Amino acid sequence: MGLLGETKPVKKPILGVSLYPEQESMEEIENYLTMASRYGFTKIFTSMFSVPGTKKEVFDYFKNFCDLAHKHGMKVSGDCNTAFFKKMGASESDISIFKEMGIDIIRMDLPYFDQRDVTLINNPYNITIELSSCMIQAVRMALENGANPKNFSTCHNFYPERYTASDLESIRSINKELANLGIPSAVFISSNEDNTHGPWPVHDGLPTVEDHRWIPAELQVRHWIAVGDVDEIIFGNAFASEEEFKAIDQVMNEAYVNIPKLVGQDYLAELLPHGDVERVPFKVILDDGVTDLEKEILFDNVYHQCGETPYYMIRSRWTRMFYGKKSIPERKIDEEYYHRGDVVIVNDNLAHYRGEVQIVLKDMMVDGQRNRIGHIPEADHILLNEVKSGRGICFLK
Structure with a gap:
C-alpha cells in the first residue's frame, strides 16, 4: 500500500473448515456447513482416503458430500494419496472420477517429485492441485517443468500432537517464497472448543504453528493477517463453535474495509x-x-x-x-x-x-x-x- 492515495489491491484470505466424514453424520455436517457459510467460510478440507467402503460407496458418499457443500457455496479440497487414486481407478493423467464426484481441489498428501506432478496440475478438468507447502522443492520443480501456476496451490500441515507443530519463522519463510512464486498458501488454525477432533482420536487442537495451539481462534486469525503472505486460513479441527465464527467474522469485517x-x-x-x-x-x-x-x-x-x-x-x-x-x-x-x-x-x-x-x-x-x-x-x-x-x-x- 502506498503512503498516499489509492491503495494497492488487497487480497482477503479465504476462510475454511475441516470435516472428517468417518466420524461425523451427514446431519452434523450439514448443520456445521450452514453455520460456517453464514459467517463467510467458503472452503472445506476433508480426508478422502480415510472413508471406508468400496469404490462405488466412496464415490456415492463424496458425490453427496460435494453436492451439499456446493449448495452452501463452498469448495471441497479432498486430501488424497496415490493409494486412494488406485482404489478409485484414477491416475495423474486421468482424474475424471474426481470431476464426477464434484471435488474442486485435490490435496496430494505426497507429490510425485517428477513430471507426473506437472501432468496432474495441468489437468483438463479445472481441478486445482494442492501440494504440501513444506514440499517446496516439489513446488519449484513443478513450476520449472511447466506446471500452470493458475491451477496450483499449497497447504501447510496441521499437528495433532502437542509440541510438534512448526515455528512461525519457518512458515513465514516458506510463505514468502511461495508468494514470490505466485503460488497461494493455506494454514490451519485451531478451535479451542472441548472435544474437537481431527482424523485421529487426539483432542489437543490442529494448528500449523505451535504457539497458536491454545490461543483464541480469532487471535490466530488476527496474527495471520498481521504476518501476511497467507491466502487461506482453515480450522483444522471440528467442530468450531458459533462464538468462534462470530468473533472471526468481526475480525474480518474490521480488517478488510473499503x-x-x-x-x-x-x-x-x-x-x-x-x-x-x-x-x-x-x-x-x-x-x-x-x-x-x-x-x-x-x-x-x-x-x-x-x-x-x-x-x-x-x-x-x-x-x-x-x-x-x-x-x-x-x-x-x-x-x-x-x-x-x-x-x-x-x-x-x-x-x-x-x-x-x-x-x-x-x-x-x-x-x-x-x-x-x-x-x-x-x-x-x-x-x-x-x-x-x-x-x-x-x-x-
Whole structure:
C-alpha cells in the first residue's frame, strides 16, 4: 500500500473448515456447513482416503458430500494419496472420477517429485492441485517443468500432537517464497472448543504453528493477517463453535474495509488512502476516564496508518491531521513510565502532534505530552512485532 492515495489491491484470505466424514453424520455436517457459510467460510478440507467402503460407496458418499457443500457455496479440497487414486481407478493423467464426484481441489498428501506432478496440475478438468507447502522443492520443480501456476496451490500441515507443530519463522519463510512464486498458501488454525477432533482420536487442537495451539481462534486469525503472505486460513479441527465464527467474522469485517475517496473536503482528506484496505485489528482495554473525543479518535477514525519503521512506538500518522485542532487536555497518571502495549494519544502539551495515536513498544517516560487511553492485552502482543511501516491498524470496540 502506498503512503498516499489509492491503495494497492488487497487480497482477503479465504476462510475454511475441516470435516472428517468417518466420524461425523451427514446431519452434523450439514448443520456445521450452514453455520460456517453464514459467517463467510467458503472452503472445506476433508480426508478422502480415510472413508471406508468400496469404490462405488466412496464415490456415492463424496458425490453427496460435494453436492451439499456446493449448495452452501463452498469448495471441497479432498486430501488424497496415490493409494486412494488406485482404489478409485484414477491416475495423474486421468482424474475424471474426481470431476464426477464434484471435488474442486485435490490435496496430494505426497507429490510425485517428477513430471507426473506437472501432468496432474495441468489437468483438463479445472481441478486445482494442492501440494504440501513444506514440499517446496516439489513446488519449484513443478513450476520449472511447466506446471500452470493458475491451477496450483499449497497447504501447510496441521499437528495433532502437542509440541510438534512448526515455528512461525519457518512458515513465514516458506510463505514468502511461495508468494514470490505466485503460488497461494493455506494454514490451519485451531478451535479451542472441548472435544474437537481431527482424523485421529487426539483432542489437543490442529494448528500449523505451535504457539497458536491454545490461543483464541480469532487471535490466530488476527496474527495471520498481521504476518501476511497467507491466502487461506482453515480450522483444522471440528467442530468450531458459533462464538468462534462470530468473533472471526468481526475480525474480518474490521480488517478488510473499503474507504471512499473524499473529494471537495480539506486537502488532507483527499490524501487519505482509499479503496480496499487491510487493517491489523488490535483489542484494547480502556483506562477509566477516557473522554468521548479520545474514544472517537481511537475507534471511529477510518484508518490508522503506521509511520516510519517503529522503534519506541507504532504511530498513527493520520489522526493528528484530522484532530490536531481539537483540545485534548492532559490527563495525569501516577506512573513513571509507559510500558509495551500501552495506547496513548498526544495531548495539548505537544500541540503540533496533538491527536496522534501511538502504541508503546518500549518503556517511555511519562512526560505529560500524552494521555494513556488503555493498553493492548498481553495475548495481543504477538501482533506488535508484525506491524511495520505503512501497515494499517484498527482497534476493536
